[in-house]
Amino acid sequence: MRTSKIAQQTRKVINALSPEKRRSTRHSLRNFANGNESGNVKIEDEVKEESSLSAPPSSPASPTAASESGKRKRSAPATSENAASRRDGNIRRSPRKAPKLDDDASAGKRKARRQPAKHIKGPNGSFSVEPPPNWERMYDITTAMRKRVIAPVDTMGCESLAEEHRSPQDQRLQTLVSLMLSSQTKDTVTAAAMRNLQQNLPGGFCLQSLIDVDADELNELIGKVGFHNTKTKYIKNVAAILREKFNSDIPDSIEGLVSLPGVGPKMAYLCMSAAWGRDEGIGVDVHVHRITNLWGWHKTANAEQTRSELESWLPREKWHDINHMLVGFGQTICLPVGRRCGECDLATEKLCPSAVAASPVKRKVKKEVELKVEPKREEDSVVKEEFTEVKKDDVGVKIEAESAEAGAVELMQTTAGAEVSLMDEQGDK
Secondary structure (H helix, E strand, O other): OHHHHHHHHHHHHHHHHOOHHHHHHHHHHHHHHHOOOHHHHHHHHHHHHHHHHHOOOOOOOOHHHHHHHOOOOOOOOOOHHHHHHHHHHHOOOOOOOOOOOOHHHHHOOOOOOOOOOEEEEOOOOOEEEEOOOOHHHHHHHHHHHHHHOOOHHHHHOHHHOOOOOOOHHHHHHHHHHHHHHOOOOOHHHHHHHHHHHHHHOOOOOOHHHHHHOOHHHHHHHOOOOOOHHHHHHHHHHHHHHHHHHOOOOOOOOHHHHHOOOOOOHHHHHHHHHHHOOOOOOOOOOHHHHHHHHHOOOOOOOOHHHHHHHHHHHOOHHHHHHHHHHHHHHHHHOOOOOOOOHHHOHHHHOOOOOOOOOOOOOOOOOOOOOOOOEEOOOOOOOEEOOOOOOOOOOOOOEEEEEEOOOOOOEEEEEEOOOOOOOOOOHHHHO
16 A cells, blocks of 8 residues: 555654664564564665665764764663772771771671570470570680689689688688678678688687677778678678577578578579589679670579579589689679770680770870070070870870070960970060
8 A cells, every 4th residue: 555655665764864773672662562573674674774875874872873863872870890989989088097997707707696595385385495506615715714814703702711720610601701791892802801800800700709799890890891881780680590590500501591681592502502512503693694694695684584594504513613704704804894805715706796896095195305495696595396296196285395595485285296396485576
């Protein structure tokens, strides 16, 4: 038909005037819709022959082709490498701060995650506890670190304060009293108070001496420990109870020890282990509670919850040693304030999820210089130069210079690393 011939000629003209890339796209879409593949080849051949005669060659990426089609071509999407390089080039770094090095990423090690003990419910409704992973390795590494450094608890712990030449009954009493004095008190202070009692109590450190001593005198002997007024009352009451109810000896059960005034669960379990040699539970103090939570072994709110969690999976043969180990570890490396993670092998091995990087210590350094005086005239003198250098600090430094002949004094405020020249007032004029 005539209409179809006109349409074909019009299409050939349009194709000859349009860019090659856009033309091929249009043909492919149209042929895909019409299902004509063989016709596509014939039409493209005809168009190529005619376009070579009717239009000058042009590159699809050239700006001339884009302007002839009347449409702006999209630029190629930026790759992730190019974008990252542009971002790195535009980063503004502070001249005073050194860039942080990602040592963990380069070493291929990730920070340890908190993996507490799991409580698994069995088919019959009973619960079993799965210990935290790597707990044995953490325990062994901590034990090895404790052997390298002597802690106060090693020489002044409550277990070693009783007098060896006393009877076993008196030794058990001294162990109980030392535990009562150690509450909210450092081991060094507790050891000094116990030595004071052993040397100054009339008749020696025994039950009868505690009963006979005056409360004010006892309070003075233990005056260095924390809450010594309250502890004096507790010790006097405990001495009377031991004579009346326990045959002048300390109780040999947790229930009996907890019934005494001023004795809690921690003291009771530690006293049973140190005085009677029986490990009926774990003595959890602030160090054991704090460190085991930092390790991610559990998430507990108080010492009793921590004791219950530890006793549910920790082997019984380690109940006696874990308190002594963690108390010394908390006194030397894992301090309550200012933890020394840089000295801890657990942080090096990426086993502690609470390890932090140590912050650099800022120190102010002053540099001493000599004043050089060269007289210009007979009536005045000039101070040539003087500077003070301060490293790693922004604290200003006042510099005073005095002329011996003119008697003028100048004050100037400088910052770290600045060099200042001080001139005499008459010399400036």
